[in-house]
Amino acid sequence: MMKRTVGFYVALGGFVVLSLGGMQVADAKDAGGLIVQPEGAQALEMIAGQDGARLVLEAARTKAINEVVKASSSRNPFYRANAIEAASYVDERMLPMLQLGLSDKSTVVRYASLVLVGKHKIKSLGESAKGLLKDPDQSVRAAAMFASARCGMDVDASPLAGMLMSRDVRLRGNVAMLLGLMGNKSAIPMLADMSQAKFSAGQSLRDVEQIQFAEAMVRLGREEAMDSIRVRVYHAGEDESVRVLAISTLGKLGDGQMTAAFKPMLKDPNAHVRLAAAISMGELGSVEGRDVLLTSSTYGPADVEESVQAFLDKHGNSAQSTAFRNLLVNPKAMEIMAGQIRGQSAFGLGLMGDIESARRLTALLDDPDQLVRLSASAALLKSLKSQ
Numbered sequence: 001m002m003k004r005t006v007g008f009y010v011a012l013g014g015f016v017v018l019s020l021g022g023m024q025v026a027d028a029k030d031a032g033g034l035i036v037q038p039e040g041a042q043a044l045e046m047i048a049g050q051d052g053a054r055l056v057l058e059a060a061r062t063k064a065i066n067e068v069v070k071a072s073s074s075r076n077p078f079y080r081a082n083a084i085e086a087a088s089y090v091d092e093r094m095l096p097m098l099q100l101g102l103s104d105k106s107t108v109v110r111y112a113s114l115v116l117v118g119k120h121k122i123k124s125l126g127e128s129a130k131g132l133l134k135d136p137d138q139s140v141r142a143a144a145m146f147a148s149a150r151c152g153m154d155v156d157a158s159p160l161a162g163m164l165m166s167r168d169v170r171l172r173g174n175v176a177m178l179l180g181l182m183g184n185k186s187a188i189p190m191l192a193d194m195s196q197a198k199f200s201a202g203q204s205l206r207d208v209e210q211i212q213f214a215e216a217m218v219r220l221g222r223e224e225a226m227d228s229i230r231v232r233v234y235h236a237g238e239d240e241s242v243r244v245l246a247i248s249t250l251g252k253l254g255d256g257q258m259t260a261a262f263k264p265m266l267k268d269p270n271a272h273v274r275l276a277a278a279i280s281m282g283e284l285g286s287v288e289g290r291d292v293l294l295t296s297s298t299y300g301p302a303d304v305e306e307s308v309q310a311f312l313d314k315h316g317n318s319a320q321s322t323a324f325r326n327l328l329v330n331p332k333a334m335e336i337m338a339g340q341i342r343g344q345s346a347f348g349l350g351l352m353g354d355i356e357s358a359r360r361l362t363a364l365l366d367d368p369d370q371l372v373r374l375s376a377s378a379a380l381l382k383s384l385k386s387q
Contacts, residue, residue, distance in 0.1 A: 077109050114132065118147035179220075208245060
């Protein structure tokens with residue numbers, strides 16, 4: 001089966017977390033005058049008209065919250081982590097779910113919970129976050145430093161510098177992300193120096209690290225670091241997952257200069273690239289990727305097979321070709337990938353703001369795949385909260 005990094009599981013600081021659109025703090029910048037039509041609640045209201053709007057909204061929100069609560073008790077730690085992130089869009093659910101997350105047996109869940117505590121500066125959980133400074137996992141300890149500092153606790157964050165020099169690629173990525181979120185510009189020189197270190201074996205891993213470190217520096221104010229990400233949109237080598245990550249990162253960073261560059265990618269033979277471009281354009285204020293999102297929201301195994309074959313026709317001799325050919329003879333893997341594509345499309349649909357996109361988003365709340373339902377729930381709750 002192909003690598004999880006391709007498009008639909010996004011590595012947030014090394015922990016592979018289902019991409020539910022969060023853990024990003026930068027607002028999209030000027031997208032050159034492209035205006036999105038009525039968003040979120042407004043579009044949902046249009047579905048039923050004014051008289052039925054409240055019922056439509058209440059029913060959709062309740063269904064989404066129920067799905068998030070269900071996922072919070074899943075045996076899968078990635079589902080639990082993403083349920084907690086989705087709950088951050090529901091004021092009455094965020095605090096109790098974060099409290100549970102901080103004591104979860106999974107490092108993935110503890111890490112994700114700490115990032116959200118820090119991101120939202122939930123001072124009532126500052127002491128709990130500080131208590132995880134002695135967690136057995138280094139990434140969790142790093143996140144505890146971040147959360148404690150953001151909540152105003154007295155904490156020594158200097159160990160982050162040593163962690164940034166670790167040979168553990170997961171830890172380095174986590175620390176780079178946390179430093180970017182902390183907002184301390186004094187970390188820029190250290191990030192710049194360490195971004196040149198070649199700890200990772202293999203070009204793809206080095207490219208991923210370059211994107212992670214550049215993203216952190218951009219968040220801290222070094223705009224020129226964006227160039228390191230932009231170049232990987234075009235020159236990512238044979239690993240298309242690097243290209244997908246670069247496109248997604250630029251969208252989250254609000255790189256309005258790339259809106260026009262993303263447009264041709266809506267017709268890329270790789271479905272992952274098309275979807276990443278459509279979502280990033282949505283984050284930049286453009287609705288031009290809507291048709292790609294609508295198509296992706298109904299993806300099935302046959303569509304995956306067609307997309308994989310198109311990729312092989314163009315890149316049949318690439319390093320990834322064997323993995324793609326193996327995918328073609330694995331129906332279950334194609335079914336899983338189709339669900340991942342539908343789930344990821346939900347976040348783009350939540351950005352579109354038109355009636356058809358709103359209908360598709362609410363329809364995904366009844367998808368047979370739990371991942372899709374959870375993604376749609378998070379996208380819907382995020383959209384409603386933004387109103």
